[in-house]
Amino acid sequence: MKFTFKHIRTSLKPNGLQSVLKVGVVAILLALVVTGCKVGDPYQRPEFEDVSADYYQASDSLQTDTIAAKMAMNDSILLSSIPWKQYIKDTLLTSLIDTALVRNIDLNKALQNMQIGLEQLEQSKANLYPSLNSNPAGFRRDYYSQNYNNYGSNRARRNHSEEDVPTSLYTERLEYTMALESSWEADIWGKLRWKKESARAQYMKTQEFKKAVQTALIAEVSSTYYNLLMLKAQLAVAQQNFQLNDSTLRIVRLQYDAGETTSLAMRQTQSQMLKSKSLIPQLEREYTIMENRLNSLLGRSPRPIEINKQLGDVNFQQEYGTGVPLDLIRNRPDVAISEYELISSNAQVGVAEAMKYPSLTISASAGLNSYQLKNLLDPVNSGFALLNGALFQPIFNNRKLKTNYRVAMAQREIAQLNFKDKLIDAVGDVSNALATIDKLEEEYEIAQDRIVVTRQGLKDAALLFKSGFANYLEVITAQSDALESELYLIQIKKQILIANIELYRSLGGGWK
Known part of the structure; x- marks a missing residue:
């Protein structure tokens, strides 16, 4: 239901203009008085009793003198507060990350989403202010039949202008117009302010999403780089093992030629040599694929990346603390995103509740209009002012508004549960990384x-073999065991480096 409480149209003569101004001031003052009636509840961060105050440490498996336990107890400098360049001190890796932060496609998409969010926030702010539009030139001419209502007076008017009236049609209205138009909705129940708060939360989500993309990008570039170091180290081990197997094969061949061993020994030794040799192209293939993956993260096509550093030269300092789980709310972008989603949902509840109450809209226009173009620019006789005030109260769609409000309430509860779930997952990520x-x-x-x-x-087997106290099977077994242990050690070293990166990421580091 819509009630028009005041409607004035007058010429811009002194008395008419004063009446318009008086009514306008009264309407604006009335709107300002009632704008303090904001409905909805301000956002307050929920307290979750199920979220631990510290990270999980199993006393029966993790000793207090381990690195992770020391980090958990050290609160002097939080690891999440350390800039990534200070945490990752490898100059080549930091150079690669710098390139990725500039050229990575996903990160640039996140920056554009931030810009979209900012524009939407500015638009929500503009809703609180009056709109102003201009109509620099307008022309209107309406034709109606002789049977149209009030035909006589219109025909008389047309005769006065000395124009011939058509037999079947006549000009009902002829008007030339120049005007400025403005409208403003009084934010009585806080609907527009809640919309602005929701838009601000959505914008902050885009900022946090950009941080999340940056954190994930730094972690992935680092992990890919360490995988390249691992493959490079494993390739060197495989090449050394192949040379060792090849030397063993030459000795077995000499023994076979001298009749000191059988053809079976030579064939098995040759098979072992070929097996070690086949490992080299496998590692080279994996290295090329990983190198191409790193180039993709850097936002460029595949090309060689010169890496001179060795895997064993990389280490991380363990002198930082992990803090407490509640630090994750402000440090981890994904947790912050879930909280901003809760803030936005809370604001939408306020919007839905405000929609159930009356809305007040005030519109005004002023300008020049005339039935003759030559008199249009006469400000005294052609000037006009129009003031409208409308009060809109929903009645028959009350069930729809009530449903929207209850749905908004349920969506807020879902957002709160998602926030809690994300926080629990984040605490679990840190605990897993520490373990x-x-x-x-x-x-x-x-x-x-x-x-x-x-x-x-391996040394003992080689000496015994040359001395005749060990057979070729013992040598092959020793070489295979040595190769496996070397590759395994390199693999564990790589996993330790990636685990440190994962701990840094899970604590919310990498975006500062």
Whole structure:
């Protein structure tokens, strides 16, 4: 239901203009008085009792002297607050990340989404202010039949202008217009302010999404780089092992030619050599694919990447603290995104509730109009002013508005559950990363001990074989065991580096 509380159209003569101004001031003051009636509840961050106050540490499996445990207890400098260039000190890797931050396609898409969000926020702010439009030149001429209502007076008017009246049609209205038009909706119940708050939350989501993309990009570039270092190290080991197997094959051939061994020994030794040789193109293929993946992250077509660093030269400092789980709300972009979604949903509840109450719209226009073009620019006789005020109250669509409000309430509850779920997942990510680093460090120490044993076993097997105290099977077994332990140690080292990157990412680092 719509009620027009005031409608004035007058010429711009002193008395008429004063009446328009008086009514306009009264209407605006009335609107300003009632704009303080904002409905809806301001956002307050929920408290989740089910979210732990600290990261999970299993006392029966993780010792307090492990690296991860020390990080969890050290609160002096939070790892998430360390800029990524300070955390990743490899100059080549930082150069690659810098390139990715400029040229990566997904990150540039996120920047454009931020711009879209900013524009939508500015538009929501503009809804609070009056709109102003101009009609610099207007012409209107309406034709009606002789049977049209009030024909006589119109025919008389047309005769007065000394124009012939058509037999079947006559000009009912002829008007030339120049005008400025303005309208303003009074934000009585806070609907527009809630819309602005929702738009602000959506814009902040785009900022956090950009941070999330940057964090993930830094982590993926780093992981791909460490995979290249791993493949490079494994390729060197495979080439050394192939040369070793080839040397063993030459010795077995000499023994076969001298009648000291059988053809079976020579064939098995040759098979072992070919097996070690086939590993080289496999690793080279994986290296090329990983190199192309890194180029894709850098936003460019495949090309060689010169890497001079060795995997064993890369290490991370463990002198930083992890903080507490609630730090993840402000540090992790994905957790912040879920909270901004909750803020936006809360604002939409306010919008839905405000829609159930009356809305007040005030519109005004002023300009010049005349039935004759030559008199249009006469401000005294052709000037006009129009003021409208409309109060709109929904009645028969109340069920629809009530449904929208209840749906908005349910969507807010879903958003709150999503926020809680994301926070729990984030805490789990950090706990998993801490446990992974701990166990990988233990595994790495065992792998190093195994390397010592297999290398010594390889030397012993070679000496015994040359002395005739060991057969070719023992040599092949020793070489295979040594190769496996070398590749395994490199693999664990790579996993430790990636686990440190994952801990940094899971704590919300990488976007500062």
